[in-house]
Amino acid sequence: MKRFFCLLALCLTLTALAQQTPDKVRPICGPIIENPTTTGFTVIWETNMDAIGWVEVAPDDGSHFYNRDRTKFYDLRGHGNQVISNIHKVRVDGLKPGTKYRYRIMMKGVKSFDGPSNVDYTRPWGSDVYRKNPYTTSTLKENYDQVRFDVYNDIHQKDSILNVLMQAAKPDEIDFAVFNGDMVSSMAWKEKIREMFLTTGAANLKGSVPLFLQRGNHEFRGKDSKYWFDYIDGEQYHTASFGKFFFIFLDTGEDKPDNDIEYAGTMLSEPYLEAQAKWLEEVVKSPECKNAAVRIVFGHIPPRKGGWHGDENINEYFVPILNKAGISLMICGHLHQWMVYEPDGSVSDANFPVVVNSNCERLEVTAGKKEITLKAFSPEGKETHSYSCKTR
Ligand SMILES: [Fe+2]
Structure with a gap:
């Protein structure tokens, strides 16, 4: 009997080792x-x-x-x-x-x-x-007459919904895709990135269409949040030029004050946003931004006055700088509902429109040099919202 258990233990150990090292x-x-x-x-x-x-x-x-x-x-x-x-x-x-x-x-x-x-x-x-x-x-062209892209946000680990949304898209007809934050609900373990949206995203983009992988506030949360950057090439806040179309990708931080009890002393969002604002000041002075025909900003949290702390932060740190840059449009998520803030000062101080895409919907954007059109689609493939604005 003793020999049997020794043999069993040996088999289990060998099996475990075999599983550990493919x-x-x-x-x-x-x-x-x-x-x-x-x-x-x-x-x-x-x-x-x-x-x-x-x-x-x-x-x-x-x-x-x-x-x-x-x-x-x-x-x-x-x-x-x-x-x-x-x-x-x-x-x-x-x-x-x-x-x-x-x-x-x-x-x-x-x-x-x-x-x-x-x-x-x-x-x-x-x-x-x-x-x-x-x-x-x-590779990117040196000139574009228009740029087309799809935006997904606030999927919150609903990988099957993301798959349905992306399968209805036409990857051959877009120049890039954006995952605009809150693709997961927390970064408690790093495998969520792969298992809960990125494998699906990669399969639908077919290793062909460029992906801009942006953080929402939920990607700041959890012990494995640092592993997010394993999947990013370069900085999380950055720019991209498609000919004369200039894109600014902001990393908009958390939604509550850093010392909120929910974060248990783990957040340093404010100094991070301050550093990003300094970077943004230089971006809007750059020739790529100044000489662009169309400037579009991405950020997970939209700017809002009198909203949550994170919304106020975007309005206070970034909007005054962006207001000097001739921005045509800002595309956000976070609120889980479709919203358009016209630049009338009632919601934010932005002098450009802010479009908030709802959760679990695909936003299809066509940016021309004179006009930008947006259409949102539900998982059922129904067009739920649309918007257009002139560029400037
Ligand atoms: Fe969010």
Whole structure:
């Protein structure tokens, strides 16, 4: 009997070890495309185990992907070392503007790493280019007559709803997508990012359409909130230029004062917003902003006077700066209902319209050089709201 239990314990231990260290490396989320420019883009994906990842890129010239050795791009975050991680972030650059490229994601799992010459790798694995077409994506053009994009916000972990919304979208017809915050309800554990929206988002964007992944107030909450940045290339507040269309992405912080009991002393939102406001002052003076034909701002929390503390913060920290910049439109979420604040001073001090997209709806935006049109769609595919405004 004693021998039986010893054998059982050994089997259980071996099974547990086998589960801890997979033999095969595979992607479990992504790839997603971030930070698109006229000369490059960043590819991010997650694997089922620690691995070394790289990306192979080929022109879209009709040749078979296996026609020749393709240009390889590596994860350079290791400061001279290969990055061994379950999240891979590879910058592809040096490309031609407005050009479609094919690519595949490559990886070899690291089962153990005991010393400089003692690494136990899995068999390498790459995304298929033989039975299926390789992934494709394009660099940004230098000029755009119009820019089209979809916005999703306040999904709050309803992954199946996100999937329905995104399946009704037309990824081939948009230039990018924005997840504008509160995609989860808390960051209590980091797996929520992958399991509760990002795998679905990546699958629907097909590794092709660039994604701007913005935080809402709920992504500030929870012990694993720091892991959010594993999935971001660059800074959380940033800008992007699509020709003369200039986009500002704000990180709008929490909705209550930092010392609220709900945060248990973990928040430092105010100094963060102050630093961001200083950055924004420089942004609106930049040639990219000044010379733009259309300027659109994204932020999760909308500016409001007399609202919650977070709403007031946006009105006080950012709106006075944005009012100097000739902003055409600000797109927000957070309120779980469709709202339009016209620039009449009644709700916020903004001298531009603020559109609040409802929760669990897809906002489809077409920005032309003279007019911006917005349409919101429910999960049933019904157009629920629309709005248009002149650019300036
Ligand atoms: Fe929110």
